[in-house]
Amino acid sequence: MKHARVSCYGQIFEAIETEGKLKLSDGRIVEQKDVVFLAPIEAGTIFALGLNYADHANEISFKAPEEPLVFLKGPNSLIGHNGLTRRPKGVETMHYECELAVVIGKKARHVKREDAYEYISGYTIANDYAIRDYLENYYRPNLAVKNRDTLTPIGPWFVDKEDINDPMNLRLYTYVNGEIKQEGSTKDMVFDIPFLIEYLSSFMTLNEHDIILTGTPKGTVNVVEGDEVIVGIEGLGELKNTIVGDEAFAR
Template identity: 75%
Template sequence: MKHARVACFGAIHDAIEVEGQVKLRDGRRVDPDSVVWLPPVMFGTIFALGLNYADHASEISFQAPEEPLVFLKGPNTLVGHRGQTRRPAGVEMMHYECELAVVIGKTAKHIRKAEAYDYIKGYTVANDYAIRDYLENYYRPNLAVKNRDTLTPIGPYLVDKEDVPDPMNLSMRTFVNGELTQDGSTKDMVFDIPYLIEYLSSFMTLQENDVILTGTPKGTVNVKEGDKVVTEIEGVGSLENSIVGDRVFHS
């Protein structure tokens, strides 16, 4: 099943996808073009993986790390499907990152790899933009690179884990203004999903609705104001958003 959170009729609704429509909890069906899409769940801690695809690491002249390179993101970064992401004036390099997002289903610590999938609620698509101009060091990404408002579209749906039988073998693609610019697969992760869950839970408690953004393959290119970016993952969904400039925000 595909779960969503949307705004319509003056309220926020939990919803599911039924026959191409958005079905609200009260039973009403709405055209997907008639709602405002929100992040599909109220996320807790947001973990993000850097350099978790060897081909992307080599693309930017780095080696893949020997242990997971993880940093945290604030909830201010998240926007829903068809949302707007701000590109600050004067930036020279800002690129998308199509990522499989893994949503934790229950509280746990010290999870073994063999049991990791038992603790997953489902999956969604994330586009974790990076502003390279602000980067100090790929092994210590600073706040300004990854924690700016609107920098991480996510959604449209949370897909139940039972509906994604092999999350480690999903095609990933990105289109900029309709042109294919990124084409990869989750099978090329350096650290796979069970490893990441075991690693993170070895030193901290994971909570329901914590989310792990698992990294991006090669093919990241610069995006500019006015671009429409679509990141899609096989069996999980297609996430669309647009790049806007400072003048949209008036601040």
């Protein structure tokens, strides 16, 4: 089942997709065009993987890491489907990153990889934009690269784990202004989902609604103001947003 969180009628609703429309938690049926999509999950801790696809590491002149390169993101960076992502004035290089987002379903501590899927509630799509200009050191990414407001569109759907047969064999892709730019598969992750849950839970507690962004394959290119970016993952749908400049935010 595809779940969403949306704003309409002056309220925030949980919703499910039905025949291309949305059924709100109060039973009303609305068109998708008549709502504002929010992040489908009220996120807890957001973990982001760097260089988790060897081909992407190679295209930006790095080697795949020998252990997970993980950094944290704040929920302030999340926006919903059809949202606007800000490209700051003077930036030279801003890359999209189509990523499978894994949502934790219950408290997890010292989880063994063979039990990892028991702690997942479902999956969604994230576009984890990176502003490369601010990168001090790829192995120590600073806050300005990944944590700026509006920098991480997510959604539109949260899909129950039971509806995804094999999350480690899903096609990922990105279109920029209607032209395909990125294609890959989750099967090419350096560190797979069970490994990541075992690794993270070995030294910290994972909680319900924590999110793991699992990295992106090769094919990232620079995007500029006015670009429409659509990232998609097999079985999860497509997430669209538009790049805008500082003036759209009046500050």
